Amino acid sequence: xxxxxxxxxxxxxxxxxxxxxxxxxxxxxxxxxxxxxxxxxxxxxxxxxxxxxxxxxxxxxxxxxxxxxxxxxxxxxxxxxxxxxxxxxxxxxxxxxxxxxxxxxxxxxxxxxxxxxxxxxxxxxxxxxxxxxxxxxxxx
Amino acid sequence: xxxxxxxxxxxxxxxxxxxxxxxxxxxxxxxxxxxxxxxxxxxxxxxxxxxxxxxxxxxxxxxxxxxxxxxxxxxxxxxxxxxxxxxxxxxxxxxxxxxxxxxxxxxxxxxxxxxxxxxxxxxxxxxxxxxxxxxxxxxx
DNA sequence: CAGAATCCTCGGTGATACTG
DNA sequence: CAGTATCACCGAGGATTCTG
Numbered sequence: 001x002x003x004x005x006x007x008x009x010x011x012x013x014x015x016x017x018x019x020x021x022x023x024x025x026x027x028x029x030x031x032x033x034x035x036x037x038x039x040x041x042x043x044x045x046x047x048x049x050x051x052x053x054x055x056x057x058x059x060x061x062x063x064x065x066x067x068x069x070x071x072x073x074x075x076x077x078x079x080x081x082x083x084x085x086x087x088x089x090x091x092x093x094x095x096x097x098x099x100x101x102x103x104x105x106x107x108x109x110x111x112x113x114x115x116x117x118x119x120x121x122x123x124x125x126x127x128x129x130x131x132x133x134x135x136x137x138x139x140x
Numbered sequence: 141x142x143x144x145x146x147x148x149x150x151x152x153x154x155x156x157x158x159x160x161x162x163x164x165x166x167x168x169x170x171x172x173x174x175x176x177x178x179x180x181x182x183x184x185x186x187x188x189x190x191x192x193x194x195x196x197x198x199x200x201x202x203x204x205x206x207x208x209x210x211x212x213x214x215x216x217x218x219x220x221x222x223x224x225x226x227x228x229x230x231x232x233x234x235x236x237x238x239x240x241x242x243x244x245x246x247x248x249x250x251x252x253x254x255x256x257x258x259x260x261x262x263x264x265x266x267x268x269x270x271x272x273x274x275x276x277x278x279x280x
Numbered sequence: 281c282a283g284a285a286t287c288c289t290c291g292g293t294g295a296t297a298c299t300g
Numbered sequence: 301c302a303g304t305a306t307c308a309c310c311g312a313g314g315a316t317t318c319t320g
Contacts, residue, residue, distance in 0.1 A: 207295095208295085212292095
């Protein structure tokens with residue numbers, strides 16, 4: 001990026017770092033996260049998977065998102081082949097975003113993540129409690 | 141955070157936002173990403189899953205990570221119940237990090253993500269090429 | 281309606297030095 | 301060896317305005 005903050009978020013884990021056998025997995029995971037790890041990517045993706053959505057529709061659904069980030073995230077998802085952008089040349093401009101097959105498969109995979117999260121929600125909370133109740137200064 | 145930059149990364153998606161049925165999934169996914177979405181989390185996690193690792197061991201494996209970020213990420217993972225920290229009170233201090241069962245299950249889930257990424261690596265690259273070759277100014 | 285352009289803030293991250 | 305403390309940087313994200 002030559003200019004200041006002109007474009008889309010970077011989201012590029014350098015592929016050169018993916019060398020070591022063990023860490024190769026980690027690197028691949030990070031590549032995925034570079035696509036959907038953004039603050040709003042998943043929300044938009046899921047919305048589009050549920051059915052074609054329009055810009056203003058998303059703006060209302062995702063709640064909390066700014067126009068700018070909506071645009072940027074949509075661009076990213078489109079660039080990565082997860083969304084298809086369709087422009088209807090009507091008088092009030094109309095643009096629809098549709099999830100690709102690849103995106104739907106990704107959703108299936110993400111479902112696994114959701115399952116894990118729900119299975120271990122309690123465990124995570126418990127761990128956090130345990131951690132917070134650590135002795136701050138054991139030297140006493 | 142009252143102070144400047146004292147502690148661990150935030151990593152807390154406010155649960156209140158998880159309301160709408162459709163976006164609830166997105167919110168759950170984001171919760172997971174809050175745990176392992178950090179730049180180094182996955183690498184460390186995978187290393188620990190492969191077997192108990194020591195601090196300096198990780199420092200060499202992960203390559204590129206700073207001491208600070210290693211410490212912070214380890215703290216996060218420990219707090220979330222993904223890692224167990226064991227201190228051996230030997231003369232040169234020795235600390236081992238072990239992955240929990242929960243972490244291993246997460247790894248299994250992440251494997252799905254890896255599979256997806258490898259299946260669609262070409263598609264993503266192709267989409268990017270297509271996107272880059274867009275007409276910049278169609279009005280001409 | 282659907283963006284593009286601009287400016288600004290904040291917190292995640294890195295580099296370095298110090299400590300038990 | 302395994303951290304902690306402090307400082308500085310910069311890029312993702314937010315708010316606002318303008319346009320076709």
